[in-house]
Amino acid sequence: MxxxxxxxxxxxxxxxxxxxxxxxxxxxxxxxxxxxxxxxxxxxxxxxxxxxxxxxxxxxxxxxxxxxxxxxxxxxxxxxxxxxxxxxxxxxxxxxxxxxxxxxxxxxxxxxxxxxxxxxxxxxxxxxxxxxxxxxxxxxxxxxxxxxxxxxxxGGYTPEFPGRERFKGDFVHPQHWPEHLDYAGKRVVVIGSGATAVTLVPAMATTAKHVTMLQRSPTYVVSRPAEDEMANKLRRWLPGMLAYQLIRWRNVLFGMWFFRLARNKPAAVKQNIIEMVRAQLGPDYDVDRHFTPTYNPWDQRLCLVPDADLFEAIKQDRASVVTDTIETFTESGIKLASGAELPADIIVSATGLRxxxxxxxxxxxxxxxxxxxxxxxxxxxxxxxxxxxxxxxxxxxxxxxxxxxxxxxxxxxxxxxxxxxxxxxxxxxxxxxxxxxxxxxxxxxxxxxxxxxxxxxxxxxxxxxxxxxxxxxxxxxxxxxxxxxxxxxxxxxxxxxxxxx
Missing domain, CATH: 3.50.50.60 (FAD/NAD(P)-binding domain)
Incomplete structure (x- = not known):
């Protein structure tokens, strides 16, 4: 050359x-x-x-x-x-x-x-x-x-939050996560309800004092096991590539079937997803407010939580979900349109990509x-x-x-x-x-x-x-x-x- x-x-x-x-x-x-x-x-x-x-x-x-x-x-x-x-x-x-x-x-x-x-x-x-x-x-x-x-x-997308300059704690976007950010024992607010937010909340909740997911509106959240039991068994019984291709095609076909079902029978699929969340969080949790979107399944991408980790964090009171809008940032957190205030040492803007x-x-x-x-x-x-x-x-x-x-x-x-x-x-x-x-x-x-x-x-x-x-x-x-x-x-x-x- x-x-x-x-x-x-x-x-x-x-x-x-x-x-x-x-x-x-x-x-x-x-x-x-x-x-x-x-x-x-x-x-x-x-x-x-x-x-x-x-x-x-x-x-x-x-x-x-x-x-x-x-x-x-x-x-x-x-x-x-x-x-x-x-x-x-x-x-x-x-x-x-x-x-x-x-x-x-x-x-x-x-x-x-x-x-x-x-x-x-x-x-x-x-x-x-x-x-x-x-x-x-x-x-x-x-x-x-x-x-x-x-x-x-x-850089990712960050809205113009009123009063953001007043906040005295750490403000970060997940796309550029600080290498040495210490959130152990601290109060964290994660703004957003997409895939990044539902990943961050249970992960940070393991050591943070408390993590709040603040969302303007809910997203469909579904749980599935992190490990695929059938796939792991097939790998023991069959040649590696054959087992891989069989599970690959099973998952492809299931995904296509589920997407088509969601398009053809959105009300039924929506109800099924909501009931699965209700089964995870119990009858006393306000699933209608925090986990029931206004749009149909697959009008936006569904969020996956492996082994129900987000729901487990909520049940253990290590995390919570707040559905509201931001009026302004304050020196010590966020004031909401409802008048409530969320105290925070760290605010994460999980507000999407550009x-x-x-x-x-x-x-x-x-x-x-x-x-x-x-x-x-x-x-x-x-x-x-x-x-x-x-x-x-x-x-x-x-x-x-x-x-x-x-x-x-x-x-x-x-x-x-x-x-x-x-x-x-x-x-x-x-x-x-x-x-x-x-x-x-x-x-x-x-x-x-x-x-x-x-x-x-x-x-x-x-x-x-x-x-x-x-x-x-x-x-x-x-x-x-x-x-x-x-x-x-x-x-x-x-x-x-x-x-x-």
Whole structure:
């Protein structure tokens, strides 16, 4: 390879550049090595470590709210006892995968990708990455795969709380947890009711004096065992990969069935969830106020609590839930709209993420700046009139990695087709004037709604429709023909030439 260091001569070129060395990026590296082994690739990682989300987040109790038989890679069985795994265990799994398959040798740390410019004349991307010392380095790539996730790593979302500057205690956001924050014996208020809040509350309650979860409105909270008894038995009886795949498919099918049930019979599913909470907390607890949302199940993501840890903390009076709104912060806590006051030594703003479009990159195609909000998404992974680019974006109603694996498989199919035909450019094109533009996600969560206007759009029918359904995506991405009337293969000399795929 040519020297690609700043001021170091010719620009370094790769067949594929992967952005991000988290769960998706490491998976993408494996798929390239397995299905397109003759392609050169590098993974550009802005931070100094593998792991993405699982290295960034360090707050107490950090864990997945998806089971590891579906969040894990299809090609590497999850072998630990807990199916609902903690963050350090997931990070270990991702790093082991990178090491075992030699993917870590392809990672360029401290390369924060900021921009990419496509040239149809040359049929490659020129990618700009910012190094730790502030200098920029340029690389080129025939194809670019964005695996940097969906949120901004620089900081989470924190509302403008009235009087926040008056509070004398510690105020933190979970996305940047202080390494040495001491909460033992202290009063803690966690603002929020999503997955982060329901994780933090029982974890901090083990040593804090008391932890209060302050929410404006309730979220659906369901409990399941941290360990999957059937999975652990099958691993003893069957070969590891066979046991893994059987449990993986059982969980996939159950998740699809439950989501469909929630869509078709929302009142019944809602009642069932509420009754399960009532059974955990007892008849005297005000479940209607604190654990009964106004929306239907799966209009937002359900929150999972392994082994009912949140409910146990509440029953033991180590934690409590308050449903109210904030009037103002005070020197010693929070004054609520009801007039009540919550004393606090530490306030945690578990108020969500800031979603980020296309990994925050500035994109141009032949000198034209790309406005993602005016772009139609092809199969939830490529974009109208943007050549040789795909992004990994997982499911809202299932594990992220299920869609990530299928996306990477599809990219390899496309790359191999280009290799066979000698064509160098692949571009989704929409020639159907009847395609309606719809929001990328049909999800009512605040962090989603705050960002949807800036995201690409999905179409009203295939292949521009985003299914949120693993079985449908399996057929569409693994088995359907590439020649679908929308995916155009070409070369610089004849950019509009179509071929049968």
């Amino acid at each position: 040519a020297d690609g260091t700043p001021g170091g001569g010719a620009v370094e070129h790769f067949d594929v550049l992967i952005v991000g060395a988290g769960l998706s990026g490491i998976g993408a590296g494996w798929h390239l090595q397995d299905k397109s082994p003759d392609r050169s690739y590098a993974i550009l990682e802005g931070r100094e470590a593998i792991g993405g989300t699982w290295d960034l987040f360090r707050y107490p109790g950090i864990r997945s709210d998806s089971d590891m038989y579906t969040l894990g890679y299809a090609f590497k069985p999850w072998t630990e006892a807990k199916a609902i795994a903690d963050g350090p265990s997931i990070l270990k799994y991702v790093r082991e995968t990178a090491r075992d398959f030699g993917i870590d040798q392809h990672i360029r740390y401290g390369h924060q990708v900021t921009a990419a410019a496509w040239s149809s004349e040359d049929a490659f991307w020129t990618v700009t990455a910012r190094l730790k010392d502030g200098r920029n380095v340029k690389l080129t790539a025939s194809f670019m795969l964005l695996c940097g996730g969906y949120y901004n790593y620089e 979603l980020q479009v296309l990994n925050g990159l500035s994109l141009t195609v032949d000198g034209r700046a790309v406005d993602p909000s005016r772009t139609l998404a092809y199969k939830g992974m490529m974009y109208e009139d943007i050549p040789n680019l795909a992004t990994v974006f997982g499911y809202t109603n299932a594990s992220w990695t299920l869609k990530a694996d299928l996306t990477c498989e599809y990219v390899c199919r496309v790359l191999n087709q280009m290799k066979r035909t000698g064509l160098r450019q692949v571009t989704p094109r929409n020639d159907d004037p009847n395609i309606e533009h719809q929001p990328w996600l049909d999800f009512s969560s605040g962090y989603v709604q705050r960002a949807m206007a800036s995201f690409p759009k999905q179409g009203s029918k295939a292949p521009w429709r985003l299914h949120q359904n693993y079985a449908m995506d399996l057929m569409s991405l693994r088995y359907a023909k590439l020649a679908d009337g929308a995916l155009e293969f070409s070369s610089p000399a004849n950019a509009r030439a179509k071929v049968a795929a």
